[in-house]
Amino acid sequence: MAFNSIILRLELNHTLVTFGQVASAVSDAGGDIVSIDVIRPGSDNSVRDITVQVADEREKLVVDSLRAMPGIHIINVSDRTFLAHLGGKISIQPSMPIRNRDDLSRVYTPGVARVSMAIHENIDKAYSLTIKRNTVAVVTDGTAVLGLGDIGPHAAAPVMEGKAMLFKQLAEVDAFPICLDTKDTEEIIRTIKAISPIFGGINLEDISSPRCFEIEDRLAGELDIPIFHDDQHGTAIVVVAGLINALKVTGKSMENIRVVVNGIGAAGVSICKMLLASGVQHLTPVDREGAIIRGGTYTHPMWQWLASQPQLEDKPGSLHEVIAGADVFIGVSRGNVLGAEDVQLMAPDRIVFAMANPEPEIDPEVALPLVNVFATGRSDYPNQINNVLVFPGLFRGVLDCRAKVINEQIKLAAAHAIAAVVSSSELNEQYIIPSIFNEKVVKNVRRAVIEAAMRTGVARRIPPDMRSLD
Ligand SMILES: NC(=O)c1ccc[n+]([C@@H]2O[C@H](COP(=O)([O-])OP(=O)(O)OC[C@H]3O[C@@H](n4cnc5c(N)ncnc54)[C@H](O)[C@@H]3O)[C@@H](O)[C@H]2O)c1
Numbered sequence: 020m021a022f023n024s025i026i027l028r029l030e031l032n033h034t035l036v037t038f039g040q041v042a043s044a045v046s047d048a049g050g051d052i053v054s055i056d057v058i059r060p061g062s063d064n065s066v067r068d069i070t071v072q073v074a075d076e077r078e079k080l081v082v083d084s085l086r087a088m089p090g091i092h093i094i095n096v097s098d099r100t101f102l103a104h105l106g107g108k109i110s111i112q113p114s115m116p117i118r119n120r121d122d123l124s125r126v127y128t129p130g131v132a133r134v135s136m137a138i139h140e141n142i143d144k145a146y147s148l149t150i151k152r153n154t155v156a157v158v159t160d161g162t163a164v165l166g167l168g169d170i171g172p173h174a175a176a177p178v179m180e181g182k183a184m185l186f187k188q189l190a191e192v193d194a195f196p197i198c199l200d201t202k203d204t205e206e207i208i209r210t211i212k213a214i215s216p217i218f219g220g221i222n223l224e225d226i227s228s229p230r231c232f233e234i235e236d237r238l239a240g241e242l243d244i245p246i247f248h249d250d251q252h253g254t255a256i257v258v259v260a261g262l263i264n265a266l267k268v269t270g271k272s273m274e275n276i277r278v279v280v281n282g283i284g285a286a287g288v289s290i291c292k293m294l295l296a297s298g299v300q301h302l303t304p305v306d307r308e309g310a311i312i313r314g315g316t317y318t319h320p321m322w323q324w325l326a327s328q329p330q331l332e333d334k335p336g337s338l339h340e341v342i343a344g345a346d347v348f349i350g351v352s353r354g355n356v357l358g359a360e361d362v363q364l365m366a367p368d369r370i371v372f373a374m375a376n377p378e379p380e381i382d383p384e385v386a387l388p389l390v391n392v393f394a395t396g397r398s399d400y401p402n403q404i405n406n407v408l409v410f411p412g413l414f415r416g417v418l419d420c421r422a423k424v425i426n427e428q429i430k431l432a433a434a435h436a437i438a439a440v441v442s443s444s445e446l447n448e449q450y451i452i453p454s455i456f457n458e459k460v461v462k463n464v465r466r467a468v469i470e471a472a473m474r475t476g477v478a479r480r481i482p483p484d485m486r487s488l489d
């Protein structure tokens with residue numbers, strides 16, 4: 020159930036209604052008053068803002084029940100989530116003020132010309148003399164936005180702005196949202212290459228499968244800055260981190276578990292690959308048509324690759340059939356595709372990561388009593404397994420060491436770094452993954468990423484605080 024906060028500005032006629040009656044009406048309709056501000060006091064008549072926490076589907080009920088009461092005039096209803104988006108969520112700040120002509124001639128013509136020529140003579144100077152050093156493009160075509168699907172580049176923008184905010188707040192990385200009005204693979208590749216000079220890295224976001232695989236591979240081969248498809252690898256890294264700790268809690272091991280991954284798109288393919296690299300021996304990937312099986316024939320190139328892996332099971336079936344006996348369910352598909360009856364068929368000490376956004380594969384209220392470890396991609400339940408635990412620290416690391424690429428060792432190092440933030444004394448069923456507000460996350464991920472980049476020879480610079488490791 021998704022909760023929202025609404026602010027109602029009410030004019031109350033006290034001869035007809037008391038505040039106590041307002042509070043009871045809100046509560047009867049399913050809302051919870053979390054704050055009250057008096058805008059205009061008065062003994063006969065007053066204006067107040069009340070902030071009400073309410074489940075999405077009951078919002079209208081709260082408003083309608085107040086509207087029906089005598090003595091109440093609803094001046095305004097505002098949704099705090101929409102208010103947070105008014106005018107967009109990020110802006111660009113200059114790094115110094117331009118106070119006089121002297122400043123102007125330094126940051127702009129004529130002074131800037133000398134700086135441009137210095138970069139022209141040595142292109143590497145772009146890293147020290149422009150924003151390239153610290154700036155990442157968050158690029159989408161709007162085709163796989165959260166679990167909402169192909170909602171287009173304009174509608175994708177709030178998600179991309181959100182990612183940019185998180186980059187900045189959590190890791191001091193400047194990120195810029197780029198929403199492309201094309202779904203053509205070649206045009207997307209060409210456009211990203213053309214805008215790449217100003218960026219130190221490219222975070223691909225919410226680009227649907229299977230185009231996302233070719234776009235990422237081609238860009239990684241053709242550009243010398245790190246390219247990272249967040250929905251693939253950010254998700255896989257955080258899933259492996261969560262699974263490492265969930266297995267400790269349930270006393271199981273990567274080698275012995277049977278894992279069902281539902282939704283073999285961008286996230287699902289990368290999760291399957293990383294699970295295999297982490298030692299999983301029994302894997303059943305499932306998409307809309309049912310299980311992808313060992314020896315099967317598929318037109319999707321990544322599914323065909325999966326079908327050739329010895330750890331894949333060869334028994335066909337629907338999700339409802341193949342989930343029987345599984346130790347772990349990982350969902351990166353769509354909301355509400357898993358029922359209580361499916362979860363009950365799993366092996367004891369079940370682990371369920373229902374990660375579709377915004378609605379998980381199974382309602383947390385239904386799943387929680389049935390499983391040992393439960394996680395979603397959302398922030399309103401314990402164990403938030405979301406790629407936000409990865410991309411800020413990972414890009415902080417690759418920017419700081421100017422890594423050419425993000426290789427498998429870097430990804431695995433990031434997963435272990437996230438898992439290690441939760442100490443053995445803290446670890447329990449409700450706490451397998453650290454909060455994004457835990458300051459150790461970005462620090463640990465950054466450090467692990469730089470070490471792995473140095474170890475594998477892809478770092479082009481050693482940050483001062485890491486020089487003793489050289
Ligand atoms: N928690 C996180 O950090 C995180 C990260 C990435 C993606 N996600 C979520 O995972 C989901 C998939 O994202 P993506 O980027 O991989 O999208 P995608 O479009 O690349 O892939 C989705 C896949 O799910 C399949 N699918 C759809 N309905 C299905 C069903 N009923 N049963 C089985 N498979 C089904 C599709 O055929 C497709 O292969 C989205 O809901 C997204 O929000 C969560």
Ligand SMILES: O=C(O)C[C@H](O)C(=O)O
Pocket residue numbers: 164165166178225249250375376396405406407
């Ligand atoms: O945006 C998120 O919350 C995570 C992920 O990138 C998704 O697409 O769902």
Ligand SMILES: [Mg+2]
Pocket residue numbers: 165224225249250
């Ligand atoms: Mg995404």
